[in-house]
Amino acid sequence: MKEHTLFDNTETAFALKSDSELERAYFLFKMIANEPLVRIGTAVTNFALKAHLPVKGLIRATVFDHFCGGVDEEDCIPVVERMYEKGRVSSVLDYSVEGKEEEEQFDHVLDKTMGILDFVDQKEAIPFGVFKPTGFGRFLVWQKKTEGATLTGEEEEEWNRIEERFDEVCKKAYECDVPLLIDGEESWMQDAADELVAKMMRKYNKEKAIVYNTLQLYRHDRLAYLKELHEEAKVYGFKIGMKIVRGAYMEKENDRAAEKGYRTPICENKAATDLNFDTTLDYILQNLGDIAVFIGTHNEDSCYQAIELMRKQKIVKNDPRVWLGQLYGMSDHISFNLAAEGYNVAKYLPFGPVKDVMPYLIRRAEENTSVAGQTTRELDLLSKERKRRKL
Structure with a gap:
C-alpha cells in the first residue's frame, strides 16, 4: 500500500x-x-x-x-447489507432523534435501543449499539448533576430512572455480547455522564470492553481524564471502551464559556485539537491491553496515523479492539479504502422519522x-x- x-x-x-x-x-x-x-x-x-x-x-x-439509512431499522437493512457484502464496511445503527423532554419519550428511546441490540445480535454487519445520554433523560437533570446542584425530589426520581435505563441497556449489551457506544455531549452535562458510564464499565467490562464512553478531543482536558480512568481501571480490574472524536459542539461551547466568563474547554486552535487527538490515539494504542477504541474521524491524517501506529505496535489490521468509523454519506474514500485494506470499519448510520x-x-x-x-x-x-x- x-x-x-x-x-x-x-x-x-x-x-x-x-x-x-x-x-x-x-x-x-x-x-x-x-x-x-x-x-x-x-x-x-x-x-x-x-x-x-x-x-x-x-x-x-x-x-x-x-x-x-431509513426511517426505521428494517428500512436500513438494504443499506447495511450492501455496504457489508460489497464493501466490507459495517454499520452502527444510530436512532438520531434529538432533544426530547418527556419520560415516555425516554422510555421509547430505551425500547428502541434494546430492540436494536436484539436486532444487532443476529447481524455480523452491525457490530455495535449506540445511544446518547440525553436520549435517556432531560438535559437539565444531567446539567444539575454535573454542577453538583441539589436536585428536587422529582429530579431525584428522574435521575434514578436515568440510572435504571443505563443499567438495563448495558446489561442487555453484556448479555448479547454487543459493544455499546455512548455518545459525548456538551461539557456542562458530561461529568455526570462520565461518572455513570464509568460505573457501567466497572460492572460490565470485566473481561472485555462492552460499554464505551466518548472522548471529544477538541476539549483540552480529555486525555488527562482518560489517564485517570485508566488508573481506576487498573485498581478495579475492568477494561475501558472509548470512542474518540474531535467533537460536535464547538461554537456552543465557546459561546457559553464567553457568556458565563469561564475558560473554554475547547483547545485554542485546530492544530492543538489535532495534536490532542493524535496523542490520545497513541496513548490508547500503546495500552490496547486495557483500552479498546473506536476511532471516529473524517481526518485523513489521523487515519494514516492510526495505520502507522498499529504497524509500529504490531497490531493486526482486524484486531477486534480497534475500529475506525465515519458517518454515512461522508468520507467514503476513507471508509471503503480502509475496509478494502482489511481494517475494521463501520459507518454511523442514522435513522428515524424524517421530521425527527x-x-x-x-x-x-x-x-x-x-x-x-x-x-x-x-x-x-x-x-x-x-x-x-x-x-
Whole structure:
C-alpha cells in the first residue's frame, strides 16, 4: 500500500454508488459548499416541516437518503447489507432523534435501543449499539448533576430512572455480547455522564470492553481524564471502551464559556485539537491491553496515523479492539479504502422519522460548511470519479 495515496482511490470509494447516486452526492455537496444557501435551506425546511407542508418526499429523496439509512431499522437493512457484502464496511445503527423532554419519550428511546441490540445480535454487519445520554433523560437533570446542584425530589426520581435505563441497556449489551457506544455531549452535562458510564464499565467490562464512553478531543482536558480512568481501571480490574472524536459542539461551547466568563474547554486552535487527538490515539494504542477504541474521524491524517501506529505496535489490521468509523454519506474514500485494506470499519448510520431526524441533518450540513476543506475534498473526489466513469 502506497502511504498517503490510499484515500485517492475513487473507484473503491464510490464502488457502491450508481451513476445517479453519484450525481445526487455531487449536487448535495455543491449545495452544502454554499454557506448562505445552507442557512436559507435550513430555515425554509424548518418552517415547511412545522407548517406541515408536503416537503418530506423531497427531503427523503435528497438529503435524507444521502445521510440516513431509513426511517426505521428494517428500512436500513438494504443499506447495511450492501455496504457489508460489497464493501466490507459495517454499520452502527444510530436512532438520531434529538432533544426530547418527556419520560415516555425516554422510555421509547430505551425500547428502541434494546430492540436494536436484539436486532444487532443476529447481524455480523452491525457490530455495535449506540445511544446518547440525553436520549435517556432531560438535559437539565444531567446539567444539575454535573454542577453538583441539589436536585428536587422529582429530579431525584428522574435521575434514578436515568440510572435504571443505563443499567438495563448495558446489561442487555453484556448479555448479547454487543459493544455499546455512548455518545459525548456538551461539557456542562458530561461529568455526570462520565461518572455513570464509568460505573457501567466497572460492572460490565470485566473481561472485555462492552460499554464505551466518548472522548471529544477538541476539549483540552480529555486525555488527562482518560489517564485517570485508566488508573481506576487498573485498581478495579475492568477494561475501558472509548470512542474518540474531535467533537460536535464547538461554537456552543465557546459561546457559553464567553457568556458565563469561564475558560473554554475547547483547545485554542485546530492544530492543538489535532495534536490532542493524535496523542490520545497513541496513548490508547500503546495500552490496547486495557483500552479498546473506536476511532471516529473524517481526518485523513489521523487515519494514516492510526495505520502507522498499529504497524509500529504490531497490531493486526482486524484486531477486534480497534475500529475506525465515519458517518454515512461522508468520507467514503476513507471508509471503503480502509475496509478494502482489511481494517475494521463501520459507518454511523442514522435513522428515524424524517421530521425527527432533521435537527441531526441540519447539524451535519452546518458542520460540513464550517469544517474547512471537508466539502471541497468530497467535491474533488466526486468530480474525479465522474470523470473516471465517463472515460
